[in-house]
Amino acid sequence: MTEMKTALVIGGGPAGLEAAIKIGQAGHKVILIERTGSLGGTLRKLYSSFPRWENPEDLVNYLAEQIRNSSLITTMTDTTVTAAKKSAQGYQVTLETNGGKSKEIKVGAVIIATGFELFDASAYGEYGYGIFDNIMNSLEFEALLKEWANNKEKISPPKTIAFFKCVGSRDRSKGMPYCSKICCMYTAKQAGLVKELFPQTKCYVFYMDYRAAGREYEEFVRSVIEQKHVRYVRGRPAKVMPEDGRLLIRAEDTLMGLPIEVTADMIVLAAAIIPSQGTREMASLFQTKIDQYGFIDYETNQPLKAGDRVFFAGACGFAVEILGAMEQGAAAAAEVLSLFNQEN
Ligand SMILES: Cc1cc2nc3c(=O)[nH]c(=O)nc-3n(C[C@H](O)[C@H](O)[C@H](O)COP(=O)(O)OP(=O)(O)OC[C@H]3O[C@@H](n4cnc5c(N)ncnc54)[C@H](O)[C@@H]3O)c2cc1C
Ligand code: SF4
Known part of the structure; x- marks a missing residue:
């Protein structure tokens, strides 16, 4: 036997x-x-x-x-x-x-x-995933990072990239009230990598919280914010609209209590982890x-x-x-x- x-x-x-x-x-x-x-x-x-x-x-x-x-x-x-x-x-x-x-x-x-796989972010009609080519999920963005790194000289760097966290996760209306645990970390990583490849590109991370519980995690996110100068904006974007080939993001900065508008060339959605x-x-x-x-x-x-x-x-x-x-x-x-x- x-x-x-x-x-x-x-x-x-x-x-x-x-x-x-x-x-x-x-x-x-x-x-x-x-x-x-x-x-x-x-x-x-x-x-x-x-x-x-x-x-x-x-x-x-x-x-x-x-x-x-x-x-x-x-x-x-x-x-x-x-x-x-x-x-x-x-x-x-x-x-x-x-x-x-x-x-x-x-x-x-x-x-x-x-x-696992990623939740289909087109469920958020207001974010435009699946409608505009320059809105992608985080795994699609990893592929783009690889492509950029391999052809760095030939790329004209984007002026601004925005990252949206908790897309699908922590949202009872989409059936996923849980936190997907790893997306705070990989979003910080992706924004940090953009700054390494293209230091002039501005990176905004829209977040509700950031969760970095793990060995070296907090230090990692801090280094992305403080040394790579990625800007974290506390607030959930309300809407994305096309504007002259770019993307206008309307959100509220909940720490400042002020509405905020950012025009980005690209948006990366940290979609929920699902089986x-x-x-x-x-x-x-x-x-x-x-x-x-x-x-x-x-x-x-x-x-x-x-x-x-x-x-x-x-x-x-x-x-x-x-x-x-x-x-x-x-x-x-x-x-x-x-x-x-x-x-x-
Ligand atoms: C955008 C993004 C960035 C990330 N970055 C990091 C990072 O920087 N650091 C980090 O620690 N983690 C990172 N992660 C998390 C990391 O990807 C996971 O921790 C890891 O992939 C989990 O490994 P796994 O073996 O459980 O699953 P997977 O890597 O998903 O592997 C599962 C495998 O099973 C195969 N499979 C599925 N169904 C079948 C079947 N029926 N029969 C046979 N084979 C099957 C699949 O093809 C796949 O090869 C990231 C995740 C994402 C989404
Ligand atoms: S982005 Fe952070 S807080 Fe949001 S679901 Fe992912 S790990 Fe949790």
């Missing part, structure tokens, strides 16, 4: 990669599947990471190398799970490639690490608990257990930063190893 000491890890972002590496290092077989053509998850889309301005590609390469070097880890990209059947010792799972080829495997435990489509699908196939927003939920007193022989890690369980996702990956791996050891 050696296949029952094999773990299936679903999702090749930082959480899934760390989980697979740790199980492999402990001497058990792992099948790691990733729906897209490459490993790395959202890290592949990021230009730089808070709180240390690191290149996320270095981390992806480091993790991918450990995966490649392990003889116990089998990686299947362009693959997902289309069916799962519970047995006494584990699951019989159907894997299917994007090309339509399918394969049955038996595994003793499953770790779901299928990550990915893959997370919703896997939760349904493996019949895990989910919370009211669709994030995978844990069993009482077992923080990373979502069902019998099913564990989870990373942003499929809630918004989390890279290190947190990896820590959860390692902890979910420990749960699987403990289960396998008990069955010796």
